[in-house]
Every structure is written in C-alpha cells, then in structure tokens.
Amino acid sequence: AQSVAQPEDQVNVAEGNPLTVKCTYSVSGNPYLFWYVQYPNRGLQFLLKYITGDNLVKGSYGFEAEFNKSQTSFHLKKPSALVSDSALYFCAVRDMRDRDDKIIFGKGTRLHILP
C-alpha cells in the first residue's frame, strides 16, 4: 500500500530566503506525485505534479519540486519565500499500478514565512 510522510508539522522561513518542504513516499509501482496548498477556510489548490520525465518539476507561484527516486522523496522548494506563501502544504501520491486508483495525502506541513 502506498504512503506519504511529511516529517515536519511546521516550517518557519524568513521572507526572501529559500524554502523547502519535505515529502517522502512509498509505493509498490511507479508514483504519481503531487503538491497542493491550502489557504485558511479554502479547499486545496493544485501546485504541481510529477508523472514522468524531468526530475525537476515547475509549478504555480514559483514553486518547484525535485523527484528523487533513490531517496523516494519529492521535496517542494522555492528560491525566495513570500509572506503570502504562508499556508498548509500537502504532498500526495498515487501508485500507477493501483487499480483502486487511490490518492494518499500526507498530514500536511504548515509553512510560516516571517516578514
């Protein structure tokens, strides 16, 4: 069965500094990987995905993520953080071989960008 781990409940970063939100996964087959962001009292918004191809994926709002197969990681990154990036971030995985077609979310990491 697939699983996702976001080891940090909260990440604090000063505005203008680079940020990283960590995600590791476990699947039987090849993964589809996703990052979503949730602002207060809102639904989740899609940021980016990895299905195949380049290991570095670029997404919305200047975010990118690097797929590392050997470390089974898909960390979210941004070169220069903005206060408006403060939100709850979810990593998710889908197993390409999973006939049940489930998508599993991590517990979320709360990102605080300090002005």
Place this chain on the structure above:
Amino acid sequence: DSGVTQTPKHLITATGQRVTLRCSPRSGDLSVYWYQQSLDQGLQFLIHYYNGEERAKGNILERFSAQQFPDLHSELNLSSLELGDSALYFCASSADRGQQYFGPGTRLTVT
C-alpha cells in the same frame, strides 16, 4: 475557482441525525473523490466514484455512504452522527489520473 461546487457551506446538526452533502464536479470530469479533514487526522480519503461506479474505498465508516448520479454529481450521506464526525468534508474531481480539483468544502458541526 476550481469549478467544483459543494453545498452547503456550513451545516450544524445534533448527534444521531443524518445529513447529505452534495458535490458537483468540474464539467466533463468523471471522477469524484470525498475527503474528511479534521484537526487531528489530517486529510483522510473516504471514497472514489468514477462515472457512477464506486472505484475505491478509504477510511469510510459504515455509517457513511456515497453515490454518484448519472449527471455525475455526487452525494455523501452521513448518518447516526457523532461529535467526532465534526470536520471539513471536501470533494474533488478529476478527468484522468492526474491532479484533482477540490471544492471549497462543507464544514460540519455536530453538537
């Protein structure tokens, strides 16, 4: 705006009652997913429907059920409600095995 709509936005009800949450997917999306989000449990996958048929079940209680209708809208039925069922309930839709588009959620409060 994701194109996914959910009604109602807020629902307050008493223990033991039954409620129905409604979701309309994005135009053309055949898949509908339901999730429960609570403070201590994160985002829990409940159930997935594809073109009217149940495709996958997650941590869905027997007191909960769902269906997807021919027009592709979906309903999540929660019965014999308990205080612990208070949560945000999201639905999401997708066209394929790619990203999901989430609705704004229904906040359920059981008193």
